[in-house]
Amino acid sequence: xxxxxxxxxxxxxxxxxxxxxxxxxxxxxxxxxxxxxxxxxxxxxxxxxxxxxxxxxxxxxxxxxxxxxxxxxxxxxxxxxxxxxxxxxxxxxxxxxxxxxxxxxxxxxxxxxxxxxxxxxxxxxxxx
Numbered sequence: 001x002x003x004x005x006x007x008x009x010x011x012x013x014x015x016x017x018x019x020x021x022x023x024x025x026x027x028x029x030x031x032x033x034x035x036x037x038x039x040x041x042x043x044x045x046x047x048x049x050x051x052x053x054x055x056x057x058x059x060x061x062x063x064x065x066x067x068x069x070x071x072x073x074x075x076x077x078x079x080x081x082x083x084x085x086x087x088x089x090x091x092x093x094x095x096x097x098x099x100x101x102x103x104x105x106x107x108x109x110x111x112x113x114x115x116x117x118x119x120x121x122x123x124x125x126x127x128x
Contacts, residue, residue, distance in 0.1 A: 026088045027080040032115075044073060054111065064114040070106055077102050 021041040028037045047069050054062030077099075079087060084099035092098055 019042060024076070026083070027076045029075045029079045044069065063113050067110050070110050070113065074103075077106060117120050 024041045051066040081099040084096040
């Protein structure tokens with residue numbers, strides 16, 4: 001059940017990055033040059049979509065890849081939390097409680113992505 005929620009979140013995030021990258025630009029960590037922001041946002045959205053599909057199929061690589069994506073975008077969530085209340089982020093995401101509340105959710109999502117691997121009994125029998 002929790003894994004399905006991770007799939008949904010990754011899929012929604014992927015769509016949001018594709019259709020609304022300007023929402024994510026303010027949360028990009030300051031050390032990353034602005035000229036790279038849009039490309040990184042689109043790339044992370046594409047990778048999140050691939051991870052969501054992998055989790056849905058319970059592919060062996062999906063758990064590790066999803067964990068890597070979630071760890072990779074964590075600095076952006078930290079930047080957003082640090083900027084909370086500054087007016088830099090649109091709407092509710094500028095609220096301090098919501099911005100800081102996202103950080104522990106990353107750990108929950110990483111934990112939830114763990115069981116993506118197929119159980120051994122789903123593997124084909126070894127050939128003789």
